Amino acid sequence: MSYSNKVIDHYENPRNVGALDKNDPHVGTGMVGAPSCGDVMKLQIKVGDNGVIEDAKFKTYGCGSAIASSSLVTEWLKGKSLDEAKTIKNSQIADELELPPVKIHCSVLAEDAIKAAIADYQAKHGK
Amino acid sequence: MKIKLPIYLDNSATTKIDPRVLAKMLPYLTDDFGNPASRSHSFGWTAEAAVENARQQVADTVGCDSKEIIWTSGATESINLALKGAAEFYQEKGKHLITVKTEHKATLDTMRELERIGFEVTYLSPETNGLIDIAKFAAAIRPDTIIASVMFVNNEIGVIQDISAIGQLCREKGIIFHVDAAQAIGKVDFSLSDLNVDLMSFSAHKAYGPKGIGALYVRRKPRVRLLPLIHGGGHERGFRSGTLPAHQIVGMGEAFAIAKAEMALELPKLKYLQNKLLTGLQAIPEIYVNGDLEHRVPQNLNVSFNFVEGESLMMAIKDIAVSSGSACTSASLEPSYVLRAIGRNDELAHSSIRFSIGRFNTEEEIDYTIKLLQEKVAKLRELSPLWEMFQDGIDVENFQWDSHDTQRDVILH
Numbered sequence: 452m453s454y455s456n457k458v459i460d461h462y463e464n465p466r467n468v469g470a471l472d473k474n475d476p477h478v479g480t481g482m483v484g485a486p487s488c489g490d491v492m493k494l495q496i497k498v499g500d501n502g503v504i505e506d507a508k509f510k511t512y513g514c515g516s517a518i519a520s521s522s523l524v525t526e527w528l529k530g531k532s533l534d535e536a537k538t539i540k541n542s543q544i545a546d547e548l549e550l551p552p553v554k555i556h557c558s559v560l561a562e563d564a565i566k567a568a569i570a571d572y573q574a575k576h577g578k
Numbered sequence: 579m580k581i582k583l584p585i586y587l588d589n590s591a592t593t594k595i596d597p598r599v600l601a602k603m604l605p606y607l608t609d610d611f612g613n614p615a616s617r618s619h620s621f622g623w624t625a626e627a628a629v630e631n632a633r634q635q636v637a638d639t640v641g642c643d644s645k646e647i648i649w650t651s652g653a654t655e656s657i658n659l660a661l662k663g664a665a666e667f668y669q670e671k672g673k674h675l676i677t678v679k680t681e682h683k684a685t686l687d688t689m690r691e692l693e694r695i696g697f698e699v700t701y702l703s704p705e706t707n708g709l710i711d712i713a714k715f716a717a718a719i720r721p722d723t724i725i726a727s728v729m730f731v732n733n734e735i736g737v738i739q740d741i742s743a744i745g746q747l748c749r750e751k752g753i754i755f756h757v758d759a760a761q762a763i764g765k766v767d768f769s770l771s772d773l774n775v776d777l778m779s780f781s782a783h784k785a786y787g788p789k790g791i792g793a794l795y796v797r798r799k800p801r802v803r804l805l806p807l808i809h810g811g812g813h814e815r816g817f818r819s820g821t822l823p824a825h826q827i828v829g830m831g832e833a834f835a836i837a838k839a840e841m842a843l844e845l846p847k848l849k850y851l852q853n854k855l856l857t858g859l860q861a862i863p864e865i866y867v868n869g870d871l872e873h874r875v876p877q878n879l880n881v882s883f884n885f886v887e888g889e890s891l892m893m894a895i896k897d898i899a900v901s902s903g904s905a906c907t908s909a910s911l912e913p914s915y916v917l918r919a920i921g922r923n924d925e926l927a928h929s930s931i932r933f934s935i936g937r938f939n940t941e942e943e944i945d946y947t948i949k950l951l952q953e954k955v956a957k958l959r960e961l962s963p964l965w966e967m968f969q970d971g972i973d974v975e976n977f978q979w980d981s982h983d984t985q986r987d988v989i990l991h
């Protein structure tokens with residue numbers, strides 16, 4: 452398996468690894484995938500009162516491309532409104548990381564993780 | 579001493595040719611290039627003498643008569659010749675064969691082919707330690723069982739089967755017994771004179787010899803009959819036609835002779851390094867050794883690292899050359915069928931690493947490997963949501979994962 456330099460960079464120096472308090476009303480948590488499928492992504496966002504994502508953290512069990520996809524989206528999410536965040540598409544992630552076809556599912560999972568984190572945040576706020 | 583990277587720890591896949599073996603081979607590629615079948619001049623006689631000397635070396639190593647050794651292109655061909663050749667010859671006696679789910683593909687695929695042409699095959703499940711329960715083996719025997727095939731040493735998990743006991747049972751029942759001994763040379767002290775084995779397959783490149791050469795042992799007393807697979811000039815008493823590659827054969831003979839002569843010194847060294855590696859890896863929590871530790875060759879250690887994913891682990895340890903039970907590193911999608919057969923779940927099968935230590939590995943290399951694994955596994959677990967859940971006391975294996983559809987989400991509160 453040959454990886455692009457961008458995947459290797461994110462894999463070796465993952466950005467925003469960690470956890471936020473999932474009980475904090477400002478935090479939305481999304482966890483997608485399953486161990487038996489080889490990938491699990493946990494993505495957390497912290498949303499300010501103005502509706503802008505202030506912080507994002509991830510943990511990923513998966514291949515180098517899965518780690519890179521989730522690391523990349525934490526960078527992209529910061530400073531975006533929830534509506535802007537919802538427009539992030541897996542194809543953008545795949546293009547940015549130059550993922551080969553067999554790794555496209557990693558970018559799909561990252562998009563799903565964003566949606567799940569937003570849904571969790573919105574559920575906490577009765578939306 | 580500076581360590582040269584990557585470190586080769588994949589000696590069950592193949593081994594580096596021993597320089598002493600190479601030195602013996604070279605003349606047969608240059609001045610002594612004759613065809614061993616040429617009877618009319620000294621080029622042929624020289625090559626033939628070298629081939630017969632090598633045959634004697636192999637026979638001495640495995641404890642049989644040199645007339646019982648047939649040259650082939652490797653263990654894969656030996657296994658094909660043994661199973662197909664015997665099944666065809668003895669098919670009037672019965673149509674049933676027995677083997678084990680953890681055999682090498684050379685055996686399993688040959689069995690599939692025999693099924694396709696009308697034979698019936700029982701694939702026994704080993705116990706969770708990788709070993710066969712003799713009672714279960716005995717129970718699988720039918721009146722029409724003609725052949726059983728069991729590997730001496732498993733290539734993935736290194737466990738050693740009780741060939742002596744299985745052989746005795748087969749002999750009592752009149753079943754032809756074939757043993758794949760590709761991984762056993764230089765690692766298990768045995769002699770065919772003590773075993774009730776009828777056919778045994780060997781390969782040179784797993785024992786510091788060249789690739790592309792192997793041998794099949796065919797017992798003469800009581801005599802075992804085979805139909806050949808490859809027809810032609812009637813070489814190897816008609817069992818396997820084709821001009822003999824004298825240089826390869828000389829290499830195999832020398833490699834086997836060295837393996838026998840040095841085994842008493844080499845095994846304790848391998849055992850020491852294996853123990854060292856095991857102790858070092860056991861400092862990492864949540865690791866699982868695959869396969870029995872006692873009935874195991876000292877060159878193999880197969881370990882699963884829980885809560886890290888196999889492909890990212892392989893990526894993290896590029897400095898060492900090892901094999902993985904992960905599907906991502908091979909062409910297939912299934913994780914190791916051997917680990918599945920001994921009851922490992924997919925995650926543990928995916929995160930398994932086979933370390934196979936060899937003649938040329940040093941203690942410094944093992945130290946480096948231990949340090950690398952300790953660091954990288956810790957780093958990947960820092961990244962792993964499963965490790966976080968485990969630390970929080972959540973039962974990760976029985977958690978309600980949404981495993982079929984990644985579009986739907988599992989949300990943890």
Ligand SMILES: Cc1ncc(COP(=O)(O)O)c(C=O)c1O
Pocket residue numbers: 590591651652653654655682684729731732733758760761780781782783791792
């Ligand atoms: C147990 C076992 N049997 C058979 C083989 C096939 O051997 P060869 O490469 O000589 O065909 C191998 C090697 O891959 C092996 O490990």
